Amino acid sequence: MQRMTKWTDKTPRLMAVDESGTSRLYDDEDTRTKENRWIVISGAIFSQSENEDNIKKIIELKNKYWNNGMFHGERVVFHGREIKKGIGAFSKEVIDRDSFMDDLCTVISELEFEVASICIDKHEHCDQYSTPKNPYVLAYQFLLERFCMTLKFGEHSCVLNESRGNKEDTKLYNLMKPFLEDGEPYISNKIHQIDNVYFNSKLTGNKKKSYFMLEIADLSAYTLHTYLRDDVNTMLFQSFRNKYIGGHPINGHNYKIFPKECYKEWR
Template sequence: MESKYSNYIVYVDESGDHNLTDIDEHYPVFVLAFCIFNKEDYCKTIVSKLQKIKFKYFGHDMVVFHEREIRQAIRPFQRLNNQQIRNEFMDDLTNFIQESPFTLISTVINKQRHNEQYLYPQNPYTLSMKFNLERLYKFLEEKGETDLKTYLVFEERGRREDNELELAFRRCCDYDNYLGTNLPFEIIFAKKSVNSCGLQLADLVGRPIGRHQLNPDQGNRAYDAIKPKFRSFNGKIEGYGLKCFP
């Protein structure tokens, strides 16, 4: 049976918040990351490798990886307070990201500059999503898959916020985009507790991208691992896999 679905699945996560009135001076950015997986690679490679890391360090695969909990070594990652275990775990996690076949599209919005430059600044989440969807379409166009439906998986944030996001998503897909075309995408919301390998990987990439934009000269091992994953053209990622705004 010929499938009506594309060969790709997209998992979405953010770093920072989209609040424009109370901006954290230490992290004044909002990052939205799209992790794009070929479904066959995802099933055969991504899932099994992440499960192996979980079994190795936790003895089961029910633990859900969240960047903040790992960074702060809080439950269920208390073992990472042991420096030797932490070093080994981070080595394995970094290698997992480096070896995982996926493509990254991300937008970084500096909220302070966004406020200063625009009298009526748009919601950073909605704006980032539009930028990313346009680049996702171009990616799928290159793969010859724009006639097929592609699903994007977002983490639930709350009923009101999810409804607003879905409305903005559907408007963008319905010709309200820079490309002036109908985007063949569909949105799915997953609960925060869901044990999805794709969502967990997406959760791990957002903050390193934001930190690199704020401190590009500072060493950032996590960013170095994900940088080759950005969609690019002749080695250039800006404008292709990464949008920095304004």
């Protein structure tokens, strides 16, 4: 699978994709829990022209709380689960967590990007369809549709996924390949404006740099998943509200829950 080594202005638009939850379906009601109900996929959409300013803000935030933005010899990575649990670099023994959370929310509000999120209620999906689709693939297709709708005609772009390992990455790409090649009527030929689909870890190989775009996608997906699953409404979750395409979450557009009967309004 392709790895992105440098984002250039040849593809001025980029969507970073990350998910929270798993794609496994539970057709046995005895195995269903609120923990395995949802899968959420978020796409954080960036423009290359604004990349330098975004990087500067991220680096300044990391340098404020960790020496040169490093922890135990590795670049600090904003990971939703670790931030929530206060472990590793985000432990209260390492940083002032309250101050950090305030600053993180402020930086997210200042960064230039847009968000779209797709949420699949796997239990209802399994109940409503005799042959339910893979929830991850279904959500990914919905997300690509929304990304393509943001592109100007002729505008080149790329998609950056978090790598799960070569086997898993290849499986996902092969599942998505027909859609990427043929598209659907909703997006017409804009699907062909996606020049490359990359699979990268959040950290570079030497662990000295990170792909902050994937970090933002992670935080968006994780906080939304926690809201849907546990009704946890945090300041970090709310910091993404105004980042949705169009300025706020819009049911069925930039914030899609499937099946639609499972819609949960932001509050």
